[in-house]
Amino acid sequence: MPRLNPMIKSKIPLSWSMHIYTHIAWPCCHALGVMKAIIFDMDGVLVDTMPSHFQAMRTAVAEIAEIDLKERTFYMLEGMPVMEMARKILDLEANKIRKGVLNLSTLAEKISMRKKEIFMQMKKIPEPFSGVRELIFECPRTCLKAVVTGSSKQELDTIIENNFGSNAFTVAINGDEFEGKGKPDPAAYLAALSRLGVPSTNALVVENAPLGVQAARRAGVKCIVVLNSSPLSASDFSESIENESYIFKDIGAVSGLLKKWCAAAES
Template sequence: MSNITLSVSALLLDMDGTLVCSTGDVEKVWRLWCQHHQLAPEPVLAMCHGMRSREVIRALAPQLDMAQEVALLDELEIHHTGRGEAIIGGRAVLASVPAGRWALVTSASQRVARHRLASAGLPLPALLVGAEDVIKGKPDPEPYLLAAARLGVAPADCLVFEDAPAGIESALRAGSTVVQVGGNRRLDPAVAAVIQDWRQVKVGDGAGGALQVTLLT
């Protein structure tokens, strides 16, 4: 196992599949939604991971009322998902990062994100960029550009942790360095490293007030 050490100003973290083991819950909710509308689930499940519900609806069921369907999906998320499980090592890493030096950047709504973090026993970040905070969701770079701006740092000085193709593309287009969480192969050749869980991440103090992030790859 070799190490990669990076000096960054802030960490920007996705939630589903990155901090919380929630792939099954996400698919359960979308299957319920498809059943409600008598839609085939396969196209939805192929697209939904890492993307806002409104992008999925716009692409696959544009005839439906957007606001009504987004609200319905949020209700399904809250009432039909179980207790979340944090990905191994995540709590320890978050505890080692100063509160103002990391943000959550998720395609979930603020309400769902707070519910899922609480159910997994993870702390709420000082900054949470959710689905309703941006005009364009992942894979557009807007979510990560907004998070960096609100933290007062350059996107190029941020290290992003992502698990899904849409999120990885969003972060790369924002100009950030990206670490992929999970998977046996790089989803994009520009990804700096692939880790399986947060035990492979160590965060300490770097030179000039930077965060020193060591990846055990």
Template sequence: MTRIAAAEPGPGFSAVLFDCDGVLVDSELITVRLIAEMLGELGWEISEEEAVRTFIGRALVDEWEVIFEHTGVRITEEWIHAFHVRRDDALRDSVRPIPGAEQMLAEIADRFGDRIALASGADRVKITMQLTVTGLGRWFGDRVFSGMEQARSKPAPDVYLAAAAALGVNAATALVVEDTVAGVTAGAAAGATVFAYSPDSPVSTDREALRTAGAAHVFSDMAELPGLVDEWGARLAS
């Protein structure tokens, strides 16, 4: 594993495991608009809000049944590939870090050293490209995990369990930072404490839905996270 300067674990939490899309990189609206566009080409005039509820945080290939139900089309590997190509082109041109993410990662890395990891439900090509374009990859080194490389992707807990195991920590003692119902469900199923990021955005998941899925806390400003980690970690340690 890639090592950052040594640091003692933050009080209470053994590690922090981050989702990528919508948590570290501002990609969700770009992706949602493309999903809506391509489903429209198949005959499903889906709104961006419905696309968020139905697809964000989940592997598109796993949602073939709902697409078939609305279009009569069984999406193929070729269709998925075309989506990935168009998606990655759009992201390469436009993706940016979530506001406050760079400073937040600097502060979290100062507290946790190499006990931070990225655990995304996306494919590795997309993850790597976004981390490279935004410059955020320097915080994670090779501590980057793709749900597509696990037996099951989110909302199953596999990618979070794999990340925790690679860091040598118990997932039940880790903090997961997510932004979707599927992701929160995955983190909670891994036994972790889950914080859900939900800014004031048209593609943000409903906050009550995040709490229902298992989020212990919902926050709206990434600058809040280091303080929340300290506050909750101290509470857990007491």
């Protein structure tokens, strides 16, 4: 079972922080000057959008299927395309669906459309989590940054432009590019590596969802988890996280280590 990183428990001495940094099996450069890259998931890692996504899906599922969607169920399925997630929810709750209703595929399609409609009506531009802007702008330029999301191009562009500026990330990949290939499919992360021109051994993914961790692993990239506002715990990642990966309470708890890892590319 993965162990929650001790850094989240309290403010720790600098010496302990350096000890952790030097002993974690972080991916590293094999030659001086080799470029590195951090690939960030967007929703739940950079910006606090997940509560709104959950509320929209919960409302849609309740309206159309008369099912009370549990928060943990939603977060465990995060990263799936909306219609695929809706179908999975219906499969899990099949015994609660009234007989004689539409077949599950049709029901899932209706839920997907309604969820997207509700979310768009919210018209919220989310704020980044505390410490995210500093991390993005203070990382050395020799460390490339990418963002990968299952959200639409319109949503991605709006969030990035309003919170970070259009030049903050070298590569930005949205869900419209990989329709039907949500996490744990590694396609989006493989595309990010290709466009960055960085080998998987020199990249690091920052995720918040079990399916996202699986996608990163299938792409051959080391992954760390930041829980931020997620209701999930370390035990929820027991089947997806590898030994070299670590789980942190929030982005602030790992920001210093990420900056040090990036800075090594300048050595």
